[in-house]
Amino acid sequence: MASHRKRSDHDLHNDPPEPIGKSSNNNNSTSMSSRGSRSKIQRTNNVISPLMDHADTANVKEEIDDSAHPTGTTSTRNTLMWFRNDLRLQDNKALYEASMRSKVGAKYLIALYIVSEEEWKEHDEAPVKIDFWMRNLVSLKAKLDKIAIPLVVKTAKRKTDVVGVVESVVREFDISHVFWSQELMVDEKRRDKAVKNALQKIKVHVEECEDQYIVNPLNVRTKTGNPYAVFTPFYNTWCKLVETEPHHLRLTEAPDANPHEAKDLFARYFKATIPSSHPHGLDVETINNLYPAGEDEAHLRLNAFLKTKVKNYRVSRNIPIPEGTSVMSPYLNAGVISTRQCVVMARAANKNKITTGDEDIKSWIKELGWREFYRNILVSFPRVCMNRAFQLKTEKLQWSNNDEHFQRWCEGKTGFPIVDAGMRQLNSIGYMHNRLRMVTACFLAKDLLIDWHKGERYFMQRLIDGDLASNNGGWQWSASTGTDAQPYFRVFNPLLQSQRFDPKGDYIRRWVPELQGLTDKQIHDPYHILDAKEFAKLGYPKPVVDHAKARDKFVNEFKRVLALA
């Protein structure tokens, strides 16, 4: 861990606000009356929360070096880092900035995480994803413990309680500066605004760090200054910026340790057990083995992928079995690793290039580009966060309300083996291969003519890697209502998709045990290949619709809507 680091551009030039409330704070501000004029200041620890276990530490004094502070100002109050979906130490800008702040002008860095079940429920966060967050939180705590940074875990019973919870933590720990990583979704932005307003009223400084993308979408613009709504030109511009402006790929370091006495001062928090799991109804051992928690695990996975699997990525990425992709998405979406770290590592494996060199590595980086693209859409067209179609005219599509069809899709009982295999994979392990996400989503919207919002929600409630930007982008792409969407008349034929991407039927056999005994040929379309008696013995449902007729119905409906515009 580096002990002398430069402060970044994203800096704190303001004096910390004057301490509020407590007389102990006033003592501190008195002790700092000549703060700019000396290189050593005294820290009086009795400003730490009255709720601390160690009241007897009240008069502990320690000298710290203040010479590094560029403005020469100091504060003896504490700094708070509010973790949300950025559960990592490395390359976490907000944490880095908080650490810098803490180093130059504060006493201790304190970490906060808020368990907010009502909010999670409202956002359809999947229980298996919440469980993954909790497991990663435990891993994060272990890392923070090692560097004497206490992790305070609080609960907000209601969504609206979050403001009060942050405020009370700020008061309890005598915080002068709060840092967090800016979120992109409308609801979260509103929440953060409310928290910021409340904190500013009590003169607490808030720093929201941009860290949810590599290049700020507001800087990836067309020549006329508009946001991109099509992937390829977006990606070309994005690549140019990343290649020519090195700061986009600059990684930040993990925070420095708190002074060692923090271990005693905050002993209660180091000893505390925090939620380490969340009920999800799936097989716990399977889930824990498939997605082990922790920043180290994320890096092991990334390194292993870049050493081996990436070599054939352009081909294998479309084949669901054996798994040819990285399965980094759960880690990326929980913020256990950043997209920037993934691009930096992949780029390093490609002689520091992203647009030339190894085709497979380039292709993988391009997928991360899709992640960036959909974040750009969320920021530039926030209506997609609020259930609106990207192409507004498609909101006039008349969807079918066939609940039975929807239920069969959810349960993986449509009678289309490839679709059912995808849905059962999702229902069993909270993850579905990208090819299958496209096939199942297209099937719901175009074969069953069911509103894509219902599928989007179902995915979100089940996916361990659920992410509003990518999920919404993927669904709208599949339903032809979004950006860059596939044309409405392009309707995946499930049989052809099955034969092409699962030629031997291994994926179907893995997830649809009723069909395990069928030959490679029969398995894609048992209803039409087997005779009625043989088919009945399988205990597998008949196809829920006739694909050709369903396709025509969807295309005609789309044409009708286009004619209205």
Ligand SMILES: Cc1cc2nc3c(=O)[nH]c(=O)nc-3n(C[C@H](O)[C@H](O)[C@H](O)COP(=O)(O)OP(=O)(O)OC[C@H]3O[C@@H](n4cnc5c(N)ncnc54)[C@H](O)[C@@H]3O)c2cc1C
């Ligand atoms: C209907 C639908 C819903 C989707 N929902 C989500 C979702 O909720 N969360 C999510 O992260 N991805 C979603 N995707 C995108 C994609 O399916 C997953 O990112 C991918 O399957 C994750 O597996 P991986 O990490 O092995 O991907 P890899 O192939 O190894 O790709 C590396 C990373 O690139 C990004 N990526 C890859 N493909 C896409 C894509 N099409 N769009 C955006 N980012 C991409 C992901 O972050 C992924 O982890 C969805 C796609 C569709 C069609």
